[in-house]
Amino acid sequence: MAETADIIVVGAGIIGLNTAFQIALRTQARIVVLDKGKGPGEGSTGASSAVCRFKYSYDEMVLLAKHGVGAYQQWADYTKLKDPRAQFHKHGMLWLANASAVQTESEAERLAGLGIRATVLDDQELRTRFPSLNPCLLPPDLETGEPHDCSGGGRHLLELDAGYVDPMDALQDMIDACRKRGISVRFNTAVVDVEIRSNRVVSVSLADGSVIACDALINAAGPWCNRLAEMAGYALNWSLKPTRIQVVHLDRPAEVVGDIPITCDVPGGIYFRTQNRGQQLIVGSILEEDEQEEVADPDNFARYVDDDYARLKLHALQHRIPSLTYRGVQGYSGLYTVNREDVHPVIGESEIERLFVVNGCSGHGFKLAPALGAVLAALVTKAGREDDPLVSPQFLALTRKSITLSEKSVLA
Ligand SMILES: Cc1cc2nc3c(=O)[nH]c(=O)nc-3n(C[C@H](O)[C@H](O)[C@H](O)COP(=O)(O)OP(=O)(O)OC[C@H]3O[C@@H](n4cnc5c(N)ncnc54)[C@H](O)[C@@H]3O)c2cc1C
Known part of the structure; x- marks a missing residue:
C-alpha cells in the first residue's frame, strides 16, 4: 500500500x-x-x-x-x-550610496517608522566606527584598480540591527x-x-x-x-530563472583593523561582509548585469568564480578597504532563482x-x-x-x- x-x-x-x-x-x-x-x-x-x-x-x-x-x-x-x-552575527549594514543628506535622513526616518533602527553617519563618524573603511563615493576604476583622489562629504545609512547567519x-x-x-x-x-x-x-x-x-x-x-x-x-x-551568482572570498589581513559592517558599496557595485569569526571577507555583486547568467540545468553549472569577475570585485573592495592585501583569494558560484x-x-x-x-x-x-x-x-x-x-x-x-x-x- x-x-x-x-x-x-x-x-x-x-x-x-x-x-x-x-x-x-x-x-x-x-x-x-x-x-x-x-x-x-x-x-x-x-x-x-x-x-x-x-x-x-x-x-x-x-x-x-x-x-x-x-x-x-x-x-x-x-x-x-x-x-x-x-548564531546571529550582528555587525550592522552600511549603505554607501550617492544619496543626498536629505534622502539619507528621510530613508532612516522611513525605516524608523517601520520599526527598523538606522542611523546616519558622516565621514568622520564612519571612520571612527569602521576605521578600515574609506567613505569615498566616487566610482573606483574597476578595470585597472588604479587609485584616484578620493572625495568625501557623504551621508551614510547604517542599519544597526542587521547581521548574518x-x-x-x-x-x-x-x-x-x-x-x-x-x-x-x-x-x-x-x-x-x-x-x-x-x-x-x-x-x-x-x-x-x-x-x-x-x-x-x-x-x-x-x-x-x-x-x-x-x-x-x-x-x-x-518567469523564474535559475541564475548563476558568483562570490569571491579571501583572507582578512591583520592590517584590516576594527569592525567591518556588512556593506553595500554602490559606487563599487559590490556588497561584502566578514565570515569565519571575522577572519575572512566575502564579496558579491549588487549589479543587475551580474544577475543575467541563466542556467539551463541547475544540477550542472560552473561552480567556480571567473577570473575577470574576481578582478573587478577585488578592485572595488580595495578602493573601499585601502589597507587590504589579497591573500587566499578563492570563490564559488550558487544559484538565485530570479523572478525576471x-x-x-x-x-x-x-x-x-x-x-x-x-x-x-x-x-x-x-x-x-x-x-x-x-x-x-x-x-x-x-x-x-x-x-x-x-x-x-x-x-x-x-x-x-x-x-x-x-x-x-x-x-x-
Ligand atoms: C550566492 C548567493 C548569495 C545569496 N545571498 C543572500 C543573502 O545575502 N540574503 C538573502 O536573504 N538571500 C540570499 N541568497 C538567496 C537565498 O539563499 C535563496 O533565495 C534561498 O536559499 C532559496 O532557498 P530555497 O529553499 O528556495 O532553495 P534551495 O536552497 O535551492 O532548496 C531547494 C531544494 O529543493 C530540492 N529539490 C529540487 N528539486 C527536487 C525534487 N524534484 N525532488 C526532491 N528535492 C528537490 C533541492 O535539492 C534543494 O535542496 C543568496 C543566494 C546565493 C546563491
Whole structure:
C-alpha cells in the first residue's frame, strides 16, 4: 500500500523547511519534506551569503524582512531548540550610496517608522566606527584598480540591527526543529513525477519507484521549481530563472583593523561582509548585469568564480578597504532563482488545487524564509497566528501584477 501524507513539501532548503515548520505550528497534519540532495545545502541555501538586512524599496518587503530577520535574531525561541547551532552575527549594514543628506535622513526616518533602527553617519563618524573603511563615493576604476583622489562629504545609512547567519547551521537547525515537531525530513529522495486527477494533486512518485499519496503539495524546489511544475503540468505567469551568482572570498589581513559592517558599496557595485569569526571577507555583486547568467540545468553549472569577475570585485573592495592585501583569494558560484518580472518571490496556490508554490526568491530568500514560510503556511492551513507577518498575502501573490522597481537586482 502506498504511503500517505497530508502535506508534502518538495525541497529541504531554507524555504521548504520554514514552510513545513510553520505548518506544523498550526496543524496536526502529517508533513513530509523530500529532498533529492545527499544532505542539506546542495541548493541555493548552501551557497547563500545569508545577509539579514531590512532596507527594501517597498515597505511590505521591509516588514517581511523584519519578520524573517527577527526569527534569526531570536533563533532559539523561533526554532524551539535548546541549543541551536546558528548564531546571529550582528555587525550592522552600511549603505554607501550617492544619496543626498536629505534622502539619507528621510530613508532612516522611513525605516524608523517601520520599526527598523538606522542611523546616519558622516565621514568622520564612519571612520571612527569602521576605521578600515574609506567613505569615498566616487566610482573606483574597476578595470585597472588604479587609485584616484578620493572625495568625501557623504551621508551614510547604517542599519544597526542587521547581521548574518551561517546558512548551513540554519539549515541543520531547521531540520532538527522540523523533526522535533514530528515532520519527516528525508534526503536522497527525488520526486520524479506528480500525479494530478480532476485538477487536484493526488501523489508524488519517487526515484526509487515508490509513491506517496498526499492531500497537498508545496513546490519549494528553489532553482528546480520549473521542473516540478512541468511534472505536475501547470504553468505560471512568471518567469523564474535559475541564475548563476558568483562570490569571491579571501583572507582578512591583520592590517584590516576594527569592525567591518556588512556593506553595500554602490559606487563599487559590490556588497561584502566578514565570515569565519571575522577572519575572512566575502564579496558579491549588487549589479543587475551580474544577475543575467541563466542556467539551463541547475544540477550542472560552473561552480567556480571567473577570473575577470574576481578582478573587478577585488578592485572595488580595495578602493573601499585601502589597507587590504589579497591573500587566499578563492570563490564559488550558487544559484538565485530570479523572478525576471520583478525579482520578488511568488507565493500561492497554482492552477492545480492544493498545489502551492513559494518560488522565485531571487537574492532575498534567506532572510525572508521564516516570513514566507508563515505566509504560505497560513494559506495552506487557513490558520493564521498572532505572530504572522503584518503584510497582506496579496503583496507576493501569484495573482499579483509585477511590482514596479527602479532596480531589478538584489537591491530591489
Ligand atoms: C550566492 C548567493 C548569495 C545569496 N545571498 C543572500 C543573502 O545575502 N540574503 C538573502 O536573504 N538571500 C540570499 N541568497 C538567496 C537565498 O539563499 C535563496 O533565495 C534561498 O536559499 C532559496 O532557498 P530555497 O529553499 O528556495 O532553495 P534551495 O536552497 O535551492 O532548496 C531547494 C531544494 O529543493 C530540492 N529539490 C529540487 N528539486 C527536487 C525534487 N524534484 N525532488 C526532491 N528535492 C528537490 C533541492 O535539492 C534543494 O535542496 C543568496 C543566494 C546565493 C546563491
